[in-house]
Amino acid sequence: MSSTPVHRRRPALSNPRVQRTRARIMAIARELLPEVGPTGLSYALLAERAEVTRQTVYRHWPSRAALLLDLILEGPDLGDYPEPGSDVRVVATAWLKSLRNGTSDPATRSAVLAVTAHADHDSDSAQALARLIQDRRAALNVLLEPAGVHVDDDEFTLLYGPVLARLLIDREQVTDAFVNVVVTQWLALLDRAGAASRSHAAAGS
Amino acid sequence: MSSTPVHRRRPALSNPRVQRTRARIMAIARELLPEVGPTGLSYALLAERAEVTRQTVYRHWPSRAALLLDLILEGPDLGDYPEPGSDVRVVATAWLKSLRNGTSDPATRSAVLAVTAHADHDSDSAQALARLIQDRRAALNVLLEPAGVHVDDDEFTLLYGPVLARLLIDREQVTDAFVNVVVTQWLALLDRAGAASRSHAAAGS
Amino acid sequence: MSSTPVHRRRPALSNPRVQRTRARIMAIARELLPEVGPTGLSYALLAERAEVTRQTVYRHWPSRAALLLDLILEGPDLGDYPEPGSDVRVVATAWLKSLRNGTSDPATRSAVLAVTAHADHDSDSAQALARLIQDRRAALNVLLEPAGVHVDDDEFTLLYGPVLARLLIDREQVTDAFVNVVVTQWLALLDRAGAASRSHAAAGS
Amino acid sequence: MSSTPVHRRRPALSNPRVQRTRARIMAIARELLPEVGPTGLSYALLAERAEVTRQTVYRHWPSRAALLLDLILEGPDLGDYPEPGSDVRVVATAWLKSLRNGTSDPATRSAVLAVTAHADHDSDSAQALARLIQDRRAALNVLLEPAGVHVDDDEFTLLYGPVLARLLIDREQVTDAFVNVVVTQWLALLDRAGAASRSHAAAGS
DNA sequence: TTATAAACGAGACGGTACGTCTTGTCTTATG
DNA sequence: CATAAGACAAGACGTACCGTCTCGTTTATAA
Numbered sequence: 001m002s003s004t005p006v007h008r009r010r011p012a013l014s015n016p017r018v019q020r021t022r023a024r025i026m027a028i029a030r031e032l033l034p035e036v037g038p039t040g041l042s043y044a045l046l047a048e049r050a051e052v053t054r055q056t057v058y059r060h061w062p063s064r065a066a067l068l069l070d071l072i073l074e075g076p077d078l079g080d081y082p083e084p085g086s087d088v089r090v091v092a093t094a095w096l097k098s099l100r101n102g103t104s105d106p107a108t109r110s111a112v113l114a115v116t117a118h119a120d121h122d123s124d125s126a127q128a129l130a131r132l133i134q135d136r137r138a139a140l141n142v143l144l145e146p147a148g149v150h151v152d153d154d155e156f157t158l159l160y161g162p163v164l165a166r167l168l169i170d171r172e173q174v175t176d177a178f179v180n181v182v183v184t185q186w187l188a189l190l191d192r193a194g195a196a197s198r199s200h201a202a203a204g205s
Numbered sequence: 206m207s208s209t210p211v212h213r214r215r216p217a218l219s220n221p222r223v224q225r226t227r228a229r230i231m232a233i234a235r236e237l238l239p240e241v242g243p244t245g246l247s248y249a250l251l252a253e254r255a256e257v258t259r260q261t262v263y264r265h266w267p268s269r270a271a272l273l274l275d276l277i278l279e280g281p282d283l284g285d286y287p288e289p290g291s292d293v294r295v296v297a298t299a300w301l302k303s304l305r306n307g308t309s310d311p312a313t314r315s316a317v318l319a320v321t322a323h324a325d326h327d328s329d330s331a332q333a334l335a336r337l338i339q340d341r342r343a344a345l346n347v348l349l350e351p352a353g354v355h356v357d358d359d360e361f362t363l364l365y366g367p368v369l370a371r372l373l374i375d376r377e378q379v380t381d382a383f384v385n386v387v388v389t390q391w392l393a394l395l396d397r398a399g400a401a402s403r404s405h406a407a408a409g410s
Numbered sequence: 411m412s413s414t415p416v417h418r419r420r421p422a423l424s425n426p427r428v429q430r431t432r433a434r435i436m437a438i439a440r441e442l443l444p445e446v447g448p449t450g451l452s453y454a455l456l457a458e459r460a461e462v463t464r465q466t467v468y469r470h471w472p473s474r475a476a477l478l479l480d481l482i483l484e485g486p487d488l489g490d491y492p493e494p495g496s497d498v499r500v501v502a503t504a505w506l507k508s509l510r511n512g513t514s515d516p517a518t519r520s521a522v523l524a525v526t527a528h529a530d531h532d533s534d535s536a537q538a539l540a541r542l543i544q545d546r547r548a549a550l551n552v553l554l555e556p557a558g559v560h561v562d563d564d565e566f567t568l569l570y571g572p573v574l575a576r577l578l579i580d581r582e583q584v585t586d587a588f589v590n591v592v593v594t595q596w597l598a599l600l601d602r603a604g605a606a607s608r609s610h611a612a613a614g615s
Numbered sequence: 616m617s618s619t620p621v622h623r624r625r626p627a628l629s630n631p632r633v634q635r636t637r638a639r640i641m642a643i644a645r646e647l648l649p650e651v652g653p654t655g656l657s658y659a660l661l662a663e664r665a666e667v668t669r670q671t672v673y674r675h676w677p678s679r680a681a682l683l684l685d686l687i688l689e690g691p692d693l694g695d696y697p698e699p700g701s702d703v704r705v706v707a708t709a710w711l712k713s714l715r716n717g718t719s720d721p722a723t724r725s726a727v728l729a730v731t732a733h734a735d736h737d738s739d740s741a742q743a744l745a746r747l748i749q750d751r752r753a754a755l756n757v758l759l760e761p762a763g764v765h766v767d768d769d770e771f772t773l774l775y776g777p778v779l780a781r782l783l784i785d786r787e788q789v790t791d792a793f794v795n796v797v798v799t800q801w802l803a804l805l806d807r808a809g810a811a812s813r814s815h816a817a818a819g820s
Numbered sequence: 821t822t823a824t825a826a827a828c829g830a831g832a833c834g835g836t837a838c839g840t841c842t843t844g845t846c847t848t849a850t851g
Numbered sequence: 852c853a854t855a856a857g858a859c860a861a862g863a864c865g866t867a868c869c870g871t872c873t874c875g876t877t878t879a880t881a882a
Contacts, residue, residue: 017847017858037326039244044837053860058839110325117318119376120311121242126376133375153375154383158390161370162363169369170338170362171324171331178359181394185363188393189386222827222878249868258829263870419831427832427873447736449654454863463834468865520735527728529786530721531652536786543785563785564793568800571780572773579779580748580772581734581741588769591804595773598803599796657842668855673844 011059022060025050029071034106038068038114065118068111069128075108086146088190092183095140096163100174103167113168136160149190159186216264227265230255234276239311243273243319270323273316274333280313291351293395297388300345301368305379308372318373341365354395364391421469432470435460439481444516448478448524475528478521479538485518496556498600502593505550506573510584513577523578546570559600569596637675640665644686649721653683653729680733683726684743690723701761703805707798710755711778715789718782728783751775764805774801 011018028050032041041064047054061067082094103109115132118125137156144151151159162182166174216223233255238246246269252259266272287299308314320337323330342361349356356364367387371379421428438460442451451474457464471477492504513519525542528535547566554561561569572592576584643665647656656679662669676682697709718724730747733740752771759766766774777797781789 011858015848015858021858034325037323039323040326042837043839053862054838055840055861056859059858062839106325110322113318113322113325116373117315117322118242118244120239120315120318121245129374129376153377154386157371157375157383158367158387161367161374163366164370164374165366166362169321169334169366170358171334172358178362181359182363184397185390185394189390192389216827220827220879226828247868248870258831259869260830260871261828264827267870421832425832425874431832444735448732450736452863453865464864465835465866466833469832472865516735520732523728523732523735526783527725527732528652528654530649530725530728531655539784539786563787564796567781567785567793568777568797571778571784572776574784575776575779576772578731579744580768581744582768588772591769592773594807595800595804599800602799658844659842668857669843670855 010062018060021052021056025052025057025060026070026074029067030076030107033071033110038064038110038117063124065115065122065125065128068114071111072108072115072132075102076105082143084143084146086148088144088147088149089183089187091143091147092140092159092186093179095143096159096179096183097176099136099160100163100167100179103164104174109167155186155189155193158189159183215267223265226257226261230257230262230265231275231279234272235281235312238276238315243269243315268329270320270327270329270333273319276316277313277320277337280307281310287348289348289351291353293349293352293354294388294392296348296352297345297364297391298384300348301364301384301388302381304341304365305368305372305384308369309379314372360391360394360398363394364388420472428470431462431466435462435467435470436481436484439477440486440517443481443520448474448520448527473534475525475532475535475538478525481521482518482525482542485512486515492553494553494556496558498554498557498559499593499597501553501557502550502569502596503589505553506569506589506593507586509546509570510573510577510589513574514584519577565596565599565603568599569593636667636671640667640672640675641686641689644682645691645722648686648725653679653725678739680730680737680739680743683730686726687723687730687747690717691720697758699758699761701763703759703762703764704798704802706758706762707755707774707801708794710758711774711794711798712791714751714775715778715782715794718779719789724782770801770804770808773804774798 011022013019013022025046029041029046032046032049036045043054043057043064047057050057057067061070082091082098085091103112112132115125115129119129120126137151140156140159141150159182163174163179166172166178216227218224218227230251234246234251237251237254241250248259248262248269252262255262262272266275287296287303290296308317317337320330320334324334325331342356345361345364346355364387368379368384371377371383421432423429423432435456439451439456442456442459446455453464453467453474457467460467467477471480492501492508495501513522522542525535525539529539530536547561550566550569551560569592573584573589576582576588640661644656644661647661647664651660658669658672658679662672665672672682676685697706697713700706718727730740730744734744735741752766755771755774756765774797778789778794781787781793
């Protein structure tokens with residue numbers, strides 16, 4: 001069996017040399033990932049391409065999961081990030097397109113899939129994945145605050161589920177039309193839920 | 206890079222010895238997969254646990270993808286398979302629960318995720334995944350035939366997407382309640398689509 | 411710290427392929443040792459030069475000590491091995507020259523020194539060294555049997571000590587003349603010891 | 616291969632701070648050496664234990680050989696150093712015991728063995744070893760001057776050889792009794808040599 | 821019932837990768 | 852500005868797994 005990696009302090013990002021090295025490795029990793037896949041992205045290959053020692057890569061990311069996570073978090077520039085608003089349809093559509101754009105980057109998609117695949121057996125990955133989802137949901141809720149809407153777990157899954165399924169499993173483009181269908185569906189759900197709670201409230205009065 | 210695997214004839218399943226060996230390895234693989242994860246399921250480990258030579262495993266499955274695929278296809282007994290019917294809600298619910306049950310088996314889930322993760326870089330996996338999805342959709346359409354309903358790509362994704370997202374990404378139980386919500390949503394979608402095509406037809410007349 | 415090496419079966423010498431591989435590696439090691447020294451004789455270098463994988467070298471010798479020991483034991487051909495006889499001087503001289511010849515081979519000398527140096531901290535090396543010495547002493551005693559002489563620890567050290575010191579520490583040739591001086595000395599010691607035991611016996615009568 | 620070490624000025628011993636640092640490192644090295652062996656005594660470990668930067672150790676001893684040599688030369692306190700005298704037996708015995716005492720210290724023994732083992736491939740070590748031996752011989756000759764005796768190479772090796780062999784190779788205690796036997800032997804040799812030269816002189820006249 | 825073909829066990833081998841360690845140099849920040 | 856902390860390149864270590872290749876042995880089918 002492989003021994004558990006020793007916990008070791010990671011290089012201080014304040015150091016400009018460290019920043020340079022880290023940035024170069026991340027860039028190469030982003031290039032390489034779609035080419036060779038997450039399992040093919042070995043420290044050996046990464047180090048060679050980045051013209052860096054394996055040891056250096058280990059110093060920055062003690063495990064592949066850590067590297068993949070950073071790749072997801074510091075994804076490529078996604079263009080305009082959606083802004084809060086009171087029109088639920090507009091906000092939800094903007095958020096969903098932003099999700100789609102982020103996840104359409106091949107490197108990011110690879111990384112997400114790899115982390116997801118490891119989540120069952122690697123608690124680090126599981127935690128990272130969970131945090132990722134929670135952050136996205138929190139972001140959506142912030143955007144929807146002006147509209148006085150708060151999405152719960154089920155509603156959230158119903159919104160992003162179809163889009164990610166299309167991207168990751170169907171492995172096809174997520175068109176604007178598809179996004180519109182999903183959002184339309186989802187608004188109907190919210191309406192029903194609102195009506196239910198209203199009728200519930202009415203019945204309770 | 207590793208050298209290209211030589212194409213080699215796989216053992217004939219007609220031979221009872223072959224069947225025994227194959228069955229034992231598959232069983233062990235199913236046990237092991239949730240424990241160690243898809244990448245941890247090495248030929249070496251598998252062979253050792255199954256008390257078989259590595260060579261033997263290679264003879265049966267020339268690549269890990271092939272093994273994983275077999276694991277998915279010959280999943281554990283799923284209980285009653287849904288039957289065709291004219292009530293769309295009933296049929297869709299049954300199908301969705303069957304999907305949930307199949308994918309809830311840890312070994313199967315692991316295998317599906319692994320295949321999905323490799324699909325970007327391994328055309329074999331991509332093909333296998335595509336076929337898997339198509340088969341499921343075809344099965345659903347067969348079930349819905351009596352109801353006179355045929356689901357297209359988008360509708361299909363909207364049906365299974367939330368369930369798989371809940372299972373694979375949220376990594377939580379898919380409750381019957383959640384299934385009901387998804388189906389209710391989905392029926393509304395079908396209605397809208399039907400109305401649209403009807404009005405379309407009316408306008409066209 | 412590195413984890414303790416796993417105990418693993420070494421290749422069966424009955425296999426001719428194994429013999430070939432082993433012989434080639436040993437030959438290369440013998441060549442390399444005097445060039446680069448015991449610490450410079452890395453598994454990496456050895457494997458490269460022998461055109462063999464590092465893993466193969468590990469399979470044959472799980473530790474450097476094991477390899478060095480084999481190098482000592484299967485030294486180069488030493489020429490005629492001394493024969494037993496009743497003339498103590500002749501036998502002792504022949505044995506000592508044989509020791510000298512064996513230890514004069516640069517590779518063997520390097521190996522002996524390395525094993526000796528590690529004996530303090532590596533019980534394997536210590537044991538090997540001890541066995542080496544004991545074997546040599548036993549061999550000498552066999553040769554001297556016809557002469558009715560048995561050498562004890564102190565006597566043995568007095569015989570081989572000066573020769574090894576000259577070789578390993580003075581790092582100079584051991585001439586036949588030097589061997590003769592040592593043997594002459596040593597015979598005087600035996601005489602004295604014999605006289606002492608005789609007088610002892612006489613006193614006891 | 617590693618790049619050749621750059622020649623760099625070593626700290627001035629006149630500086631008291633330098634002395635303190637140097638003394639602490641040496642002490643730690645002396646402690647560590649028997650524990651971990653000469654190859655295990657890495658600069659990294661040494662620096663860590665001495666609570667000093669690796670750089671600092673490098674500054675003091677540009678190579679391991681240099682450190683080991685210093686360890687040998689500045690061995691632990693040997694007790695009374697023998698004094699010159701006219702009784703050859705007394706002087707030789709005292710000198711031999713002093714040699715034994717010095718070499719019995721585990722750290723020193725380790726260092727001596729390491730230097731010896733490297734002498735074949737590292738000219739620095741070879742030189743250091745040679746100087747060490749010469750110094751010891753010179754010291755003995757100084758002690759023996761009052762007795763009018765001068766030992767040559769062969770005689771010297773015959774005196775110290777058995778003792779070092781017992782210590783380093785047999786890896787056993789050198790008892791006073793053993794020292795006495797060696798000295799007795801050795802005196803007989805001197806006698807014979809003296810007689811030979813006398814008879815030689817007589818024959819030559 | 822015995823060939824004969826295939827599956828299987830055993831394991832050596834060349835590779836690649838892993839995660840760790842040490843070494844010697846070089847950069848950066850700090851006093 | 853001299854010195855520390857420590858990042859980095861280079862490379863070895865011992866291990867694991869991979870895919871292939873013998874070579875015998877066992878099992879199943881066919882003659």
